[in-house]
Amino acid sequence: MGAMPTLKLYNTLTREKADFRPIDPESVRMYVCGPTVYDYAHIGNARPNIVFDVLFRLLRHVYGQKHVTYVRNITDVDDKINARALRDYPGLPLNEAIRRVTEKTETQFLEDVATLGCLDPDVQPRATENIAQMVEIIEKLIAKGHAYQAAGEVLFDTKSMADYGQLSRRNLDEQQAGARIAVDAHKKNPGDFVLWKLSEADEPGWESPWGRGRPGWHIECSAMSGRYLGEVFDIHGGGLDLIFPHHENEIAQSRCAHGTEVMANVWMHNGFLQVEGRKMSKSEGNFVTIYELLHTEKFGGRKWPGEVLRLAMLMTHYREPIDFSIKRLEEAEHLLSKWPVPAEAVGEPDPAIVAALADDLNTVAAVQALHALAQKASVDSRQAGVFAASAALLGVVPKEIELDEAVVHEIDERIRARLELIKAKNFAEADSIRDDLQARGIQLKDGKDPETGERVTTWEVKRSQA
Numbered sequence: 001m002g003a004m005p006t007l008k009l010y011n012t013l014t015r016e017k018a019d020f021r022p023i024d025p026e027s028v029r030m031y032v033c034g035p036t037v038y039d040y041a042h043i044g045n046a047r048p049n050i051v052f053d054v055l056f057r058l059l060r061h062v063y064g065q066k067h068v069t070y071v072r073n074i075t076d077v078d079d080k081i082n083a084r085a086l087r088d089y090p091g092l093p094l095n096e097a098i099r100r101v102t103e104k105t106e107t108q109f110l111e112d113v114a115t116l117g118c119l120d121p122d123v124q125p126r127a128t129e130n131i132a133q134m135v136e137i138i139e140k141l142i143a144k145g146h147a148y149q150a151a152g153e154v155l156f157d158t159k160s161m162a163d164y165g166q167l168s169r170r171n172l173d174e175q176q177a178g179a180r181i182a183v184d185a186h187k188k189n190p191g192d193f194v195l196w197k198l199s200e201a202d203e204p205g206w207e208s209p210w211g212r213g214r215p216g217w218h219i220e221c222s223a224m225s226g227r228y229l230g231e232v233f234d235i236h237g238g239g240l241d242l243i244f245p246h247h248e249n250e251i252a253q254s255r256c257a258h259g260t261e262v263m264a265n266v267w268m269h270n271g272f273l274q275v276e277g278r279k280m281s282k283s284e285g286n287f288v289t290i291y292e293l294l295h296t297e298k299f300g301g302r303k304w305p306g307e308v309l310r311l312a313m314l315m316t317h318y319r320e321p322i323d324f325s326i327k328r329l330e331e332a333e334h335l336l337s338k339w340p341v342p343a344e345a346v347g348e349p350d351p352a353i354v355a356a357l358a359d360d361l362n363t364v365a366a367v368q369a370l371h372a373l374a375q376k377a378s379v380d381s382r383q384a385g386v387f388a389a390s391a392a393l394l395g396v397v398p399k400e401i402e403l404d405e406a407v408v409h410e411i412d413e414r415i416r417a418r419l420e421l422i423k424a425k426n427f428a429e430a431d432s433i434r435d436d437l438q439a440r441g442i443q444l445k446d447g448k449d450p451e452t453g454e455r456v457t458t459w460e461v462k463r464s465q466a
Contacts, residue, residue, distance in 0.1 A: 004062055005351075005358040009235070010319060012243065012267040013167055017360050020266065022234050028059050028068045029233035031225040031264070033242055034124070036075040037105040038084045040289040041112055043309075043324055044239075044273045044280060050310055050395075051270045051318040051361065052237045053118040057393055058357050061349070072121040073224045076102040076128050077214055082203060095204055112290040115306035117395040125224045127215070131206045133223035134215045137257045138195045138208075146256040147195055151186035154196040154210055159189050161252050167267060168244035193249050195219050218249035225263075226254060236264035240271055271321045300326040308333045311396050314363040335367075337441060339374040339398040342388030349390040357393070366394060400461070411442055415457050418444075422455065 007020040022028045032052045035041050052070075059068045081098055089097035114120075138154055141147035146160045158164050165171065184190065194216035199205030205212040215223075225233065231254070238247065247267065254263040275286040292298045293309060312332040316322040350373050356365035370390055377387035391397050414433050421430035434444050437459070445458050 005355045007058070007062060007358045008360050009266050009268060010360050011265075012269050013262075020234075022063070023232065023265065025063055026067050028063050028235075029229040030056065030059065030068070030070050030235040030237065031221070031229055031233060032070070032072045032121075032236075033221060033238040033246070034072040034074050035106075035109050036078050036080065037102045037109060038078060038081040039105060040291050041105075041109045042280065042287060042289050043275070043293060045109075046113070046116055046290050046309065047273055047313055047318075047322065048237065048239050048270050049113045049118050050116060050313045052268075053113075053395055054314070054357065054363060055235070055237070055268075055361060056119060056121070057395060058354075058361070061354070061393060062358075069123070069229065070121040071123045071125065071225065071228045073221060074102075074106055074124060074126045075217070075220060076106070076126050077204060077220070078217065094202055098204055108291060112294065115294055116290070117306060117310045117397065119395070123228050125228060127220040127224070130220070130223045130227060131215065133227050134196075134219045135206075135208050137219060137223055137226070137253060140257040141195065141253065144256060144259075148188065149210060150188075152198040152211075152213075153186070153194050155187060155192040156195055156249065156252060156256075157188055158191040158193075158252065161256055164191075164252055165248060167248045167251055170244060170248070193218060193245065195253070218246055219253055221246070222250050222253045222257070222263075225250075226258070231258040232260050232262055233264050235266045235268060237268045237270075240269045243269060270318045271316075273322050273324055275323075276325050277323055300329065304329055305333075305399070307396055307399060308336060311336060311367070314367055314394065314396065317364050318361050335371060336396075336398050338378075339371070339391075340378050340384065340387065341398050341400055342377075342391055343384055344388060347385045347389055349393045350386050353390045353393060363394065367396075370394060370396070411437065411459060415444065415459065419455060419457060 008017050009020045010017040030052070032048060035045055049072075052072075056068065056070045059070075076098075081101060082094070085092075085094060085097035085101045089100055092100070110120075138147060141156065142149075142154070145157070147154055147156050149155075184192075196208060196210055196213050196215055196219075198211050198213040203214070205214050225236070236247070236250075251263045254260070274280065275284075275288065278284050278286055280286055280288070288299050290309075293304050294306060295303060297303060308329055309332075312324070312328045313322065315328065315332060350369060352369040353366045353373070356362045356369055359365070370387075373383065373387050373390055377383040414437065418430045418433040421427075421433070437444060441461055443460050445460070447456055447458070448454065449456050
């Protein structure tokens with residue numbers, strides 16, 4: 001094994017790509033914002049899970065599996081969840097209805113991302129199981145003069161933090177000058193945000209020093225990351241849309257509560273996702289969930305395998321915007337069809353693929369290198385183990401093509417039609433059927449029945465050679 005390349009990551013906090021230096025190489029720690037489980041996860045949610053799964057795999061390769069901790073939270077207390085619970089289970093007590101909604105959608109989310117080839121994080125905390133930690137942080141913020149009570153809420157005082165806004169590079173004074181102060185007259189400053197709010201009798205709530213209530217969104221991630229990774233950790237990830245206000249406010253809470261210079265040393269954000277060139281929204285009619293892509297024929301009139309969806313995501317650099325389209329999925333599927341189905345991963349991944357990923361997760365270059373390796377492995381069995389290890393590092397593992405019963409029936413019918421055409425000496429049309437099936441990866445093999453001597457045709461799914 002050669003020397004490991006230096007891992008370089010782009011840090012949103014510094015706006016620079018720099019060498020990654022973990023706080024403790026024996027304990028590398030990463031936190032990624034997970035789903036709010038009020039509904040099935042959409043394809044935009046898939047991108048950060050795939051991106052940071054690749055980083056998780058790379059960190060484990062560089063530092064060793066036992067020396068990396070990956071935490072991805074589950075947000076299961078949220079006003080959208082409350083609304084969904086009231087809509088779907090109107091006859092149940094609210095807390096029970098909320099549990100029904102979140103358990104169902106959380107289970108589906110975990111199944112979906114597993115099908116996309118994502119490893120389980122080391123810890124997957126639920127917000128509702130970390131209320132005590134949230135209360136403790138809020139108490140510290142009040143004691144240190146960074147938070148105050150007003151109109152049934154506990155709010156973070158943004159003016160109390162001299163360098164608030166470093167991550168998003170937003171000037172607080174400019175924000176306040178243009179703010180509609182009258183809307184929230186109880187706030188000291190328009191940018192102040194909720195840490196805790198009182199709950200009505202028909203809303204979920206927990207006892208606290210400020211009355212029965214529930215946490216604000218931002219405090220949840222501060223509490224969960226701090227509990228499982230410490231006051232300062234290595235990497236915090238999420239989508240570009242979370243930079244402000246979510247990540248900015250996480251930083252404010254955590255730093256002011258703990259008295260630290262940073263919350264995480266490296267902040268990483270994946271780019272936005274469009275669908276067929278347009279922003280994804282229900283009003284546009286292009287809103288699609290991971291479940292629908294995997295299990296229904298909503299997108300492109302067919303189901304898409306998880307490994308195809310994953311590869312399609314990795315064919316664009318994680319910091320770039322991505323246009324998720326049928327064409328891109330077809331390109332990914334075509335590429336996968338040229339790769340051998342790997343046996344057990346043996347040995348180390350190809351150095352070119354490791355080097356590409358070590359350069360700020362350059363999955364575009366890594367996929368290109370993996371394709372070149374697939375070409376070698378298809379003609380040289382000695383490369384098979386390296387290809388398998390390399391594919392595993394990206395989490396893109398080609399699988400045997402599976403055909404449903406309807407497709408199998410169609411193939412059998414076309415083969416029977418071809419045999420009839422051959423009997424009728426209509427060889428041109430018979431060859432046309434054979435060529436069409438071959439283009440779809442269906443290899444025909446003609447032979448003779450040993451008893452009758454009649455022509456028989458068998459078929460198999462065969463990946464095309466690169």
